[in-house]
Amino acid sequence: MSVVARCARALVDGKVLADFAFAMEHGRIVATGNAEEIVRRYPGAEMRIYGENELVIPGFVNGHSHAYQILMRGWADDLPFARWRSDALYKIVPHLTPDQIYWTFRLAFDEMLAAGITTVAEFFYVNGAGNAHAEAAIRAANDAGIRLVFARTWMDADYAPAAFRESIEDARSRTEALMEAFPGVHICVAPHSLHAASHDMIRAAAQFARERDCMLHVHVAEAQYEGAETLERFGATPIALLDKLGALSERTVAIHAIYITEDEKRRIADRGARVVHNPMTNQYLGDGICDVRGLQALGVTMGLGTDADVRPSIIEEMRAASLLQKIAKLDGSALGAQAALSLGTSQGAAALRVDAGELSAGAFADYIVLDVANVDPWIPLPNHVVYRAENGDVLETVVGGVRVRQKNDAPPAGALQALESLVTQLHL
Ligand SMILES: [Zn+2]
Incomplete structure (x- = not known):
């Protein structure tokens, strides 16, 4: 059964087109063009008509999220990073059951859909010594109707809560089990970071990504101390160290990449690695500002993420990405609306290697x-979308051709x- 969306106005490749339509079959766009022509080509299709006051645009792509962090809202807002991690984040996670994970993720994904986010890359490290937690999160995404990139974390550092830590062998076999159980989900591997995964584990994850042809997500250079630390301990700054470990390639999705040298920026570009920028969380945690303009000038494919999910909104991430570059460069032209929009849609999807973020034939x-x-x-x-729009302007969210969320x-x-009883129970 075909579905045709007939749009008085649609945003296609950054331009507003009038009387545009696209046909959908089996969850993908199969044809686009002038409305009358598309309607004629698909007689008997289910019609969706969008009027002059309804702008149809590609769904937003969220390149990095930790959905369970919605449980930290309010009570952990204003802590320095190390305390935020030890006293808040690591405190709640060991208590979560698969059922609580399900409802937490269900609620977070619903908020994202309401904000027009149609794809989310969930960097999931609440592993709970097995796959039951991961399966609950994936079920939540399926029930909510959001497209899921599941970056399954590998972590073996001593300081992390025991329920996060795994042997390389366990991490590998559990990731494989998820890939087999959920073929419709984009499952990738995510050695947590240079401080939370050993070098052996990072090497093994890179090998896993090559063998299974999946992406490798990794937190890198979020805080200033990390560069000094890796330089002192291993003789290399973070991106150079990832490269040395064989974990910097076209499969790499580097999360943050704030404190990196000019040489490292070129290395990211040369290897074809991607970067996900999280400007709202970087402000919230006092991290710093990624050099988006510099990386874009080198041709690096980038996306945006809502990371700590204080208020999941790619509209706000696009706005923050633009405003932070302007202030970092003291230049009002540093990152304009079109560039920000591309980070939140087409380029963001390319960064995750997902066929989305565009109203074009072949895309989801x-x-x-x-x-x-x-x-x-x-x-x-x-x-308007980048500088003035709000989550509340989203009237309808469609994933794989299915209307999964309406405004009210x-x-x-x-x-x-x-979740209320969970938070009370944890005495947060
Ligand atoms: Zn993160």
């Missing part, structure tokens, strides 16, 4: 509808009650 039929009824007529719509839908029944 992931799109959203924005309320533009009150936009001043002289404002170019891409600029209630949060999933049972989620808030389940």
